[in-house]
Amino acid sequence: MTKTIQHDMVIAAQGVTLTLGTSDASTDILRGIDLEVARGTSLALLGPSGSGKSSLMAVLSGLERASGGQVQVAGLDFTTLDEDALARARRGRIGIVLQAFHLLPTMTARENVAVPMELAGMADAFARADAELIAVGLGHRLHHYPTQLSGGEQQRVAIARALGPRPALVFADEPTGNLDTTTGAAIMDLLFERQAAAGATLIIITHDAGLAARCDRIIELADGQIAADRRR
């Protein structure tokens, strides 16, 4: 039976399992995850390589369907939505920042931020994109293409793209992994600042204990299960 979730919870996951692969070579990647995450908080997801961090992010962001259990995100039951409905649900509700930036190379910074908002049917997508890029310190780089931007600048564009639609939830998978220490620290300051401004919930996958310590809560995964759950 589905538990009724409290309104201040942006994520409510119960008994989540993920099994991938073929029948003779299947892997139990997530093995019964129970997790509730409060709105507007930050959470670091730690754990050794292969423990299931990226897989959990994929399930909670609707990119991967859980094999079992319940996944409710921002008031939607992900387990009952079909692929198209899931894709629509993600738009505007969930922002994602990845280690390798993943900007579209044929689009300018402005277009990279505006086009997803246009696709989500938001009015004034370009005006909003400009405001968001100015907020991340790139007002002077609106018309640059990704190859004309530094790594730190590309990640700022990715942050603007993720936060532009005012999502309830932002996932960041090793967001500083491709950046030097100083640039990475500046990017994290910016990500926390934009998260607070948007009132979004932030979930960061990291191997960096210092970065995790800046979050309200730290979850450690081990072998597809939650091994530790600490709050500041």
Ligand SMILES: Nc1ncnc2c1ncn2[C@@H]1O[C@H](COP(=O)(O)OP(=O)(O)OP(=O)(O)O)[C@@H](O)[C@H]1O
């Ligand atoms: N499509 C798949 N089929 C079978 N096994 C998979 C598949 N995708 C991932 N796995 C396995 O699931 C486990 C968890 O992977 P996942 O990428 O979630 O770990 P992670 O904690 O994010 O690791 P890392 O820190 O190295 O990125 C790994 O053992 C991986 O080999």
